[in-house]
Amino acid sequence: MRGITCLFSAKVVSKMGTPIRRSTASNLGIRRPNETMRLIVTTFVGLVFGYFLGVSFPTVSLSKMNIPSSVSSSIDITHIEDKYSGLSTQALLNFWSSLKRNTGISHKFNNNKIWAPTNPRGAEGLPPGIVVTESDLYLRRLWGLPNEDIIVRSRYLVTFTVGYEQKKNIDAIVKKLTENFTILLFHYDGRTSEWDEFEWSKLAIHVSVRKQTKWWYAKRFLHPDIVAPYDYIFIWDEDLGVENFDPEEYIKLVRKHGLDISQPGLSPDSGMTWQMTRMRNDTEVHKETEERPGWCKDPHLPPCAAFVEIMAPIFSRDAWRCVWHMIQNDLVHGWGLDFALRKCVEPAHEKIGVVDSQWIVHQTVPSLGNQGTAENGKAPWEGVRERCRNEWAMFQDRMSAAEKAYFEAMGIDPPNSTAR
Ligand SMILES: *[C@@H]1O[C@H](CO)[C@@H](O)[C@H](O)[C@H]1NC(C)=O
Ligand SMILES: *[C@@H]1O[C@H](CO)[C@@H](O)[C@H](O)[C@H]1NC(C)=O
Ligand SMILES: *[C@@H]1O[C@H](CO)[C@@H](O)[C@H](O)[C@H]1NC(C)=O
Numbered sequence: 001m002r003g004i005t006c007l008f009s010a011k012v013v014s015k016m017g018t019p020i021r022r023s024t025a026s027n028l029g030i031r032r033p034n035e036t037m038r039l040i041v042t043t044f045v046g047l048v049f050g051y052f053l054g055v056s057f058p059t060v061s062l063s064k065m066n067i068p069s070s071v072s073s074s075i076d077i078t079h080i081e082d083k084y085s086g087l088s089t090q091a092l093l094n095f096w097s098s099l100k101r102n103t104g105i106s107h108k109f110n111n112n113k114i115w116a117p118t119n120p121r122g123a124e125g126l127p128p129g130i131v132v133t134e135s136d137l138y139l140r141r142l143w144g145l146p147n148e149d150i151i152v153r154s155r156y157l158v159t160f161t162v163g164y165e166q167k168k169n170i171d172a173i174v175k176k177l178t179e180n181f182t183i184l185l186f187h188y189d190g191r192t193s194e195w196d197e198f199e200w201s202k203l204a205i206h207v208s209v210r211k212q213t214k215w216w217y218a219k220r221f222l223h224p225d226i227v228a229p230y231d232y233i234f235i236w237d238e239d240l241g242v243e244n245f246d247p248e249e250y251i252k253l254v255r256k257h258g259l260d261i262s263q264p265g266l267s268p269d270s271g272m273t274w275q276m277t278r279m280r281n282d283t284e285v286h287k288e289t290e291e292r293p294g295w296c297k298d299p300h301l302p303p304c305a306a307f308v309e310i311m312a313p314i315f316s317r318d319a320w321r322c323v324w325h326m327i328q329n330d331l332v333h334g335w336g337l338d339f340a341l342r343k344c345v346e347p348a349h350e351k352i353g354v355v356d357s358q359w360i361v362h363q364t365v366p367s368l369g370n371q372g373t374a375e376n377g378k379a380p381w382e383g384v385r386e387r388c389r390n391e392w393a394m395f396q397d398r399m400s401a402a403e404k405a406y407f408e409a410m411g412i413d414p415p416n417s418t419a420r
Pocket of ligand 2: 281282
């Protein structure tokens with residue numbers, strides 16, 4: 001019956017105007033009464049016709065005959081109905097076989113199945129020339145020729161996990177971005193339309209899911225195949241002051257120093273936890289640091305090198321492809337990820353670093369932290385903090401176990417774990 005459905009919809013289109021008009025009309029739910037009438041009549045005729053065909057010729061179906069859509073859409077059921085109003089079985093049969101002859105389509109295609117093992121898993125049945133494995137976040141028009149859509153092919157993707165309360169911060173950063181940047185906002189407070197007070201918001205991409213963390217969003221919406229066109233991807237918090245930060249200059253420095261994973265230095269008043277991310281005023285970039293005595297067993301390992309924090313990281317395309325795979329679906333706070341980033345670049349102590357001459361202020365607004373719920377007499381932020389700590393331990397355990405399992409499977413004595 002699939003073939004009949006095809007014919008039927010072709011009929012609807014031809015009676016109600018262009019396909020666009022048809023979908024617009026039905027989307028809006030406005031159908032003029034006589035159109036509705038026609039639709040009902042056509043449906044009825046179509047059903048009878050289909051019933052008749054199904055009963056009389058169970059082995060003949062349009063889909064089996066591979067009639068190209070250009071042919072089937074030019075068939076007017078009215079014409080068929082008129083011509084075969086006597087519903088002569090033989091006449092109908094003749095019609096279908098002549099149609100089949102005229103379209104020159106034979107059955108042999110059905111036996112030559114496509115199987116392209118180099119296609120992505122699950123898509124082997126498609127001819128490779130039609131397979132599109134990567135996407136982008138470029139906006140397009142709804143009309144005109146696709147190749148004439150004027151697409152701004154921005155080179156960098158900037159994402160923020162935001163609540164409306166922090167709109168001033170975000171607006172200040174966005175005002176510094178050039179057309180080289182695509183803006184993507186993850187809204188954790190469900191407020192999206194309010195952002196339209198900013199002109200740039202209309203061109204930004206808004207994803208709204210309540211009370212999730214930026215690593216939750218990143219895992220779900222920043223798949224490497226989706227963000228493939230972007231050279232660099234910013235995955236930023238909302239509480240960052242950018243008075244001394246110029247995004248284009250930043251990218252230049254990151255390229256110059258070969259940083260695949262980086263962050264801007266943090267101003268000294270940023271409520272620091274690590275020496276590594278503190279800005280220096282005598283260099284463009286630094287890749288290692290001295291921590292408090294005894295904190296670093298190896299000067300090339302975190303927290304003395306090969307390490308940035310998770311509040312404002314910037315990843316190269318290749319580094320992100322690896323890091324995305326390391327993010328755990330359930331460990332939403334991402335604690336411990338910073339210490340493991342180095343597993344994604346080689347050598348990590350050269351490709352991970354902090355840019356000093358473009359620096360930011362971390363304002364430490366616990367906005368999302370306050371979105372927990374009070375439990376067992378604990379404040380919401382305490383519950384969140386506790387989960388963060390637990391997740392850190394769980395992530396380390398999983399990493400150690402995974403490394404151990406790998407080396408055992410390879411028949412190699414596992415080196416001492418570096419997950420902690
Ligand atoms: C966009 O990026 C290109 C390539 O890095 C650069 O030449 C151009 O100046 C950038 N645009 C702006 C407005 O900075
Ligand atoms: C640069 O850092 C040094 C040492 O931390 C400090 O004494 C100096 O005042 C800083 N200079 C500026 C311009 O901030
Ligand atoms: C691994 O750890 C054990 C015990 O802590 C130590 O004796 C050994 O030398 C370490 N091996 C390596 C390769 O670091």
